[in-house]
Amino acid sequence: MASFRFIHAADLHLDSPFIGLRGLDDGMRSFIQDSTFRALERLVRLAVSEQVDFMVISGDIYDSSNISLRAQLRFLDAMESLAREGIAVYVIHGNHDPLDSAKLAVKLPPNVQEFGAEPSRVTAVRRSDKREVAQITGMSYPTSKVTDNIALTYPQATRELYHIGLLHANVDGDAQHETYAPCTRKDLSQAGYHYWALGHIHTRRMLQESPYIVYPGNIQGRHIKETGPKGCYVVDVDEGYNTVLSFHELDSMRWSLVQAPIDGCGSVDEWRQYLERTLGQVAEENREKLSLVRVMITGRSPVHRQLENGYVLDELLSEMRRREAAKAKTQGYGGCVWIEGFALQSGDVLDLDRLLAEDSFAGELLRLARKEQSEQRLLADDGIVPYALAPLMEHAEIRALLERMPAEELLDWLRRAEELTLTLLTQESKRGEGAGI
Ligand SMILES: [Mn+2]
Structure with a gap:
């Protein structure tokens, strides 16, 4: 057994379009537009400065199945820089860049190993002395929608070397992300691997430490739901397979x-x-x-x-x-x-406590609004939100928009409506008092 070091990155989403950002001038727009490429350059610099033996990328290198040539050429550049340093890269593709995506065939240098549509296994070596150090198993999405539990098709670990599984999947059913390749931590633990290098969930998350089951998150946040530091893990494995992760920012x-x-x-x-x-x-x-x-x-x-x-x-x-x-x-x-x-x-x-206790129309309204402000109530058929939205739902285009709307935005509407109604009602009663009614 020999110690080694690798980088685990995922979800590069190169050339992500950053649509929906308004009010940007040209300079700001192009700075934002280039951010995924800058993160990629930093990733390469990190690999070189940390002298890693190899890198694994767990899917979604590109942002969409209609992959831009610009993104491919930038990735090629990055891979060539790593090739010059003798750093191998192991890559799987995910739901955003499946094997059937429309892309021009840019040939990647031989240090890059892309996994195909079936699980397969390769051996990684240490850079300094070419000693075999790890067995890497992975598979790419053949198409964008993989709904089977593909983790179960990964072969069991052998007794030789450290085992790393590359998997693009929704582990333990994260409701915020599409449930592609659904599986559980238990499914992964049973394979006998030492480290599951996951991709797909953009939030950094260490699901488990024995074995390691890790989402590094994406390397550059792309919208307001992707807050906080973004980057990758540098993973050190010693002779006894003790594994230490350190997070490095790339954004x-x-x-x-x-x-x-x-x-x-x-x-x-x-x-x-x-x-x-x-x-x-x-x-x-x-x-x-x-x-x-x-x-x-x-x-x-x-x-x-x-x-x-x-x-x-x-x-x-x-x-x-x-x-x-x-x-x-x-x-x-x-x-x-x-x-x-x-x-x-x-x-x-507003004195909300007083209003909540008050036997008045405003009090009753506030109590009702509070009751509706839970996600279960929000989605309940007999809730006030479906009732209030019913007329809008008859319009096909508006219905399509509403159906895609996240629950938190609906809750926001409800809060605003509560606020507006209470303000109007309490003003009304103040005016009433003033007029002596
Ligand atoms: Mn992704």
Whole structure:
């Protein structure tokens, strides 16, 4: 047995299109557009500087089955750089880049081993002395939709060498991702491998340590649901097969949710100053990166009424973006903060506890809204949301949009509706009192 080191990366999603980002100037757009390529370059540099023996990539190298030539050529470049260093790369393809994808045949250098549509096994060697160190088993998706438990078709481990399984799959049914190649940790443990190098789930996750079952996450976040540091694992295996993982960041721009409560703010400008300070801290913490943030506006104060009025936030957004774009032109994208959007979840000043206990129409409404704000209720046939959406569901295009809408967005609507109705109702009763009714 001999010690060795490898990199486990997955879900590169090269040339991801970043659709749906609005208000970008050309410079910012191309910086964002190139982010997956920059992460790939960093991955190559890391492999060289860490002197790894080989690299495994667990699927979704490319972003779509209609693979761009640009993405293929960049990947080719990266693989050639690794070839010059004598670093072998073992690759499987996933649901985004299955074997039947339309791509031009760019021939990869011989240091790259791509697995086919059936599980197969190859032996990896240590770079320095060519000693055999690991058995690598993997298979690629033949088509984009693989719904069988393919993990069960992987051959059992032999007694020789360290066993690594490359698998693009949804392990233990993560509801946030498509359930391709569904399997359980138990299925994987039974194969007798030492390390399952997974891909597909974009959130970094160590599912188990004995054997290791690991999602490294993608190498560059692509939207607001992919927050936090993104990168890959460098894995060290010693003579006794003791395995140590260390995570390395590869992203050059980072998504995050930023809370900006309005509690205690007497004016929009007071809140704006508070927001500027908060974003200043984000910039400070990410001086080498572009930060892409969604500002969550929470809390209660009279400022809510002004923010609810649309144009205030629209204008603030475009001004803050304009300023950051100008800053980027002079000092680069490191330390810039781009607001992806505002999420208005705040409310006017209301005594909710009193209202909840009150025997009034507003009280009854609040109790009903609270009851509906659970995901089970949201999806229940007799819930208020299906009832309220029924007229819209008759329109085919709107129905298609609504059916794709995540539950959290529907909950957001419900909260906004609750807030608006309560504000109107309580204003109404205040006016009533004033008029002596
Ligand atoms: Mn993926």
